[in-house]
Amino acid sequence: MDELLTRTRTAVWHPCTQMKQLDTAPPLPVARGEGPWLIGSDGRRYLDAVSSWWVNLFGHCNPRINAALVDQLGKIEHVMLAGATHEPVVELSERLARLTGLGHAFYGSDGASATEIALKMSAHYWRNTGKAEKNGFLSLQNAYHGETVGALSVTDIPLFKSTYAPLLRHTAQVPTPDARRAEPGESAEAFALRCADALEAHLDEYAATTAAFIVEPLVQGAAGMAMYHPVYLERARELCDRYAVHLIADEIAVGFGRTGSLFACEQAGIRPDFICLSKAITGGYLPLSAVFTTDAVYAAFYGDDTARGFLHSHSYTGNPLACRAALAVLDIFEQDRVIAANRVKAEAFTGLLDKVAAHKRVRHFRHLGMIWAFDVADARPGFSARFHHAALAQGVFLRPIGHTVYVMPPYVTTVDEVRTLADALCACLDRPDV
Numbered sequence: 001m002d003e004l005l006t007r008t009r010t011a012v013w014h015p016c017t018q019m020k021q022l023d024t025a026p027p028l029p030v031a032r033g034e035g036p037w038l039i040g041s042d043g044r045r046y047l048d049a050v051s052s053w054w055v056n057l058f059g060h061c062n063p064r065i066n067a068a069l070v071d072q073l074g075k076i077e078h079v080m081l082a083g084a085t086h087e088p089v090v091e092l093s094e095r096l097a098r099l100t101g102l103g104h105a106f107y108g109s110d111g112a113s114a115t116e117i118a119l120k121m122s123a124h125y126w127r128n129t130g131k132a133e134k135n136g137f138l139s140l141q142n143a144y145h146g147e148t149v150g151a152l153s154v155t156d157i158p159l160f161k162s163t164y165a166p167l168l169r170h171t172a173q174v175p176t177p178d179a180r181r182a183e184p185g186e187s188a189e190a191f192a193l194r195c196a197d198a199l200e201a202h203l204d205e206y207a208a209t210t211a212a213f214i215v216e217p218l219v220q221g222a223a224g225m226a227m228y229h230p231v232y233l234e235r236a237r238e239l240c241d242r243y244a245v246h247l248i249a250d251e252i253a254v255g256f257g258r259t260g261s262l263f264a265c266e267q268a269g270i271r272p273d274f275i276c277l278s279k280a281i282t283g284g285y286l287p288l289s290a291v292f293t294t295d296a297v298y299a300a301f302y303g304d305d306t307a308r309g310f311l312h313s314h315s316y317t318g319n320p321l322a323c324r325a326a327l328a329v330l331d332i333f334e335q336d337r338v339i340a341a342n343r344v345k346a347e348a349f350t351g352l353l354d355k356v357a358a359h360k361r362v363r364h365f366r367h368l369g370m371i372w373a374f375d376v377a378d379a380r381p382g383f384s385a386r387f388h389h390a391a392l393a394q395g396v397f398l399r400p401i402g403h404t405v406y407v408m409p410p411y412v413t414t415v416d417e418v419r420t421l422a423d424a425l426c427a428c429l430d431r432p433d434v
């Protein structure tokens with residue numbers, strides 16, 4: 001095991017990591033996975049309480065997803081999607097179109113590339129419709145939409161963004177409706193409406209040069225699971241319609257049931273102009289992302305002129321294996337009535353996490369669907385890493401964001417496992433050195 005740690009430090013540049021810190025805080029060597037559990041090369045079991053960066057839904061080594069992939073491996077592993085097509089990509093596009101109310105699926109390989117696709121499509125739409133000056137983008141304060149250069153331009157997290165500012169295109173940010181920022185006595189709804197007024201003021205001034213407003217519906221994940229009232233999305237939809245600005249829903253983190261509905265936008269009763277999907281789309285198996293849009297957007301690209309078309313591409317666009325994993329995920333949602341089952345589960349999980357919410361160090365305990373989060377009042381610098389290691393010692397794999405601890409378990413996690421998790425969280429909070 002020590003040998004693997006030496007080799008990983010030498011050969012692998014880990015994501016979102018200052019490599020020097022690995023000397024004192026080594027990564028967990030994982031040998032296998034089983035349901036919501038990671039099995040370390042030391043033979044110990046760790047509950048994957050963050051679904052491996054929010055991608056896993058139905059556990060590791062899920063027999064049904066495995067079987068779909070084995071079947072697909074015997075047919076075709078990959079074929080390029082320019083000049084060819086295949087059953088898995090067509091079926092997935094049809095089924096997700098029915099579920100999102102949008103269509104014309106365009107595929108990428110990860111979340112950031114979905115953001116890039118939506119931004120490019122939106123600006124290109126305005127160009128094709130004679131309004132090339134509408135090419136600016138608007139996002140929320142503390143937004144996260146990925147880290148490639150275009151996606152980072154609409155991201156608003158200084159730690160990830162500041163260093164690369166000279167490489168990025170200027171974009172505008174409007175106030176986040178993050179309910180923690182409400183004035184004392186102000187409801188989350190009233191605060192969201194106040195933030196929507198700020199959005200209106202911005203659009204009133206800049207709509208003529210704005211292509212799209214991109215948002216993470218209901219939960220700003222990387223900002224620290226910041227949750228907000230759905231009325232904000234309702235108002236954003238009205239305002240984007242009134243000012244002729246596209247609304248891009250980045251459901252990369254919240255899609256596929258995470259907030260309690262299959263897609264978060266459903267809770268606001270709105271349909272965006274673009275929806276970006278990734279992360280859980282394959283149940284955490286393979287990298288895949290997709291952007292769905294409206295017939296109106298699609299129609300603006302359709303014609304005899306090649307350059308009017310959307311000429312974007314990625315080598316692995318619509319990879320058949322990834323699409324089969326995604327189809328197996330949709331089958332599980334249907335066959336197991338996952339959304340309804342999760343509602344019951346989430347209530348039980350919330351009850352078990354009550355004692356965490358009541359802990360004296362905990363502030364702003366919040367919950368939506370299959371996400372629970374809280375802030376730690378007296379967190380000192382380095383809290384996140386210390387809490388991560390304290391949780392590992394308790395058999396739980398967590399990765400706090402700043403002073404926010406969150407739990408985003410795979411949907412197959414049981415009540416008994418969450419009882420253990422609640423005990424582990426309290427044990428970590430009880431440690432004065434964490």
Ligand SMILES: *Cc1c(COP(=O)(O)O)cnc(C)c1O
Binds near residue numbers: 111113250278
């Ligand atoms: C993770 C995430 C992305 C980026 O996805 P990657 O696959 O990591 O590139 C974009 N938007 C949101 C909301 C995310 O949570």
